[in-house]
Amino acid sequence: MQSQEPLALQHQRLIQKMRREFGQDVINLLFEDNVTEIILNDDGFLWVERLGFPMEKIGKLPESQAAAAIKSVAAFWKGFATEEQPIVEAVMPIDGVSRFAGVLPPVVKKPSFCIRRHTSKVVTFDDYIKSGIMSEEDRDIICSRIQQKDNILVAGGTGSGKTTLLNTCISHAVSIFPNNRRIIMEDTAELKRVADNCKMLQTSVHVSLLALLKLSLRLRPDSIDVGEVRDGSAHTLLKAWTTDHPGGFASIHANKGELGALLRLEQLCLEVVPNPMNALIAEAIGLVINITKTKQGRTISHIISVDGFKDGKYITRNLCKNKFV
Incomplete structure (x- = not known):
């Protein structure tokens, strides 16, 4: 028989159960400001x-607790975690914002x-700057380009x-141009609403990033921001950025190196047009800012000024001095 308990109360009980299963160490970390993973x-x-x-080992979690925690996350979202369905990807119910990916045997030896x-x-x-990720010179270059x-x-x-x-770049832009209207779109709700005049859009099973980009042009944007460009919608973003919508930001998964991000953009454009659109x-x-994860932690490895394209080559300058990554 289906439970007659109100959904809000069911969720509250599941979250309490999850807190016990994840353990106090994990719960404390979940609400610690500078924790990223x-x-x-x-x-x-x-x-x-x-x-x-760099990453730090902090303890252990019993196998039974870990398995129960993963199953509880799935249950919260009306899903299941079993041998037949061993992968759980969801928003973390306890804080409502973190991304959770859990895996059960037989895909792994023990729950992780x-x-x-x-x-x-x-x-x-x-x-x-305080954490050593960037220098004061790096900050000044980036802030100047945002200006x-x-x-x-x-x-x-x-x-x-x-x-x-x-998020840092967008926040700084808002502090300089507080009245600019920003349209922010992403697949997962990770970017923060830091502008008063802002429209936040999120993709769904039925609405693609391409559809949101086309919609954004009808929403009176001054600037357009994208959480991460992953597919041929990059071509539409580039066209939007060159049609009187300056001061936008986006991220891209790319190999490190001075031209890695630009070459990745070419590949994404080729998904929808026959030419790389150099x-x-x-x-x-x-500007392209390359952030890199090293054994010592994260660092800004390159800050690339893109000054044009001529004779089959990008005209670029690396403004990030004395970095060896």
Whole structure:
């Protein structure tokens, strides 16, 4: 018989159950401002990563508790976690914002999970300097380009901190241009509403990023921001950025190196058009910031000024001095 208990009360009971299953160490980390990742490996050991620091082993979580926690997350969202359905991907119910990915046997030896956490506060450029991720010179270059309303692309690999840096850039732009109307769109709700005059859009099963980009042009934007460009919608974003919508931001998953992000944009454009659109890319992008994850922590490895495209080559300058990554 189906439970007659109100849904809100069911959710409250499940969250209380989850808190016991994840354990106090994980719960404390979930609400610690500078924590970015909480990981349980399939050997039972817990690891944490904090902004600006390498990963640290912090303890263990019993197999039975981990399995129960993963199943509870699935149950909260009306799903199941079993041998036949061993993968759970969802928003973390306890804080309502972090991304949760859990895996059960037989895909892994023992239950494991990763919680990718997005801090409740916006990290400032001064925070980045204090943690050693960027220098004062890096900050001044980036802030100057934001002041000039360059369209800026934040590039990096998985877990490099692209979204956190994107939030920082958007927040700084809002502090300079508080009355600009921003349209912000993303697949997962990770970017923060830091502008008063702002429309937040999110993709769904039935609404693609391409559809949102086309819609955004009818919503009177001054600037257009995208959480992460992953497909041929990059072509539409580039066209939007070159039609009197300066000062936008986006992130992209790309290999490190001076041209990695631009080459990745070419690949994405080729999904929808027959040519890589080099000239359009060079016109649309003013600055590329590469953030990289190293053994010592995260760092700004390149700040690339995109100055044009000529004779089959991008004209670029690396403004980030003395970085060896």
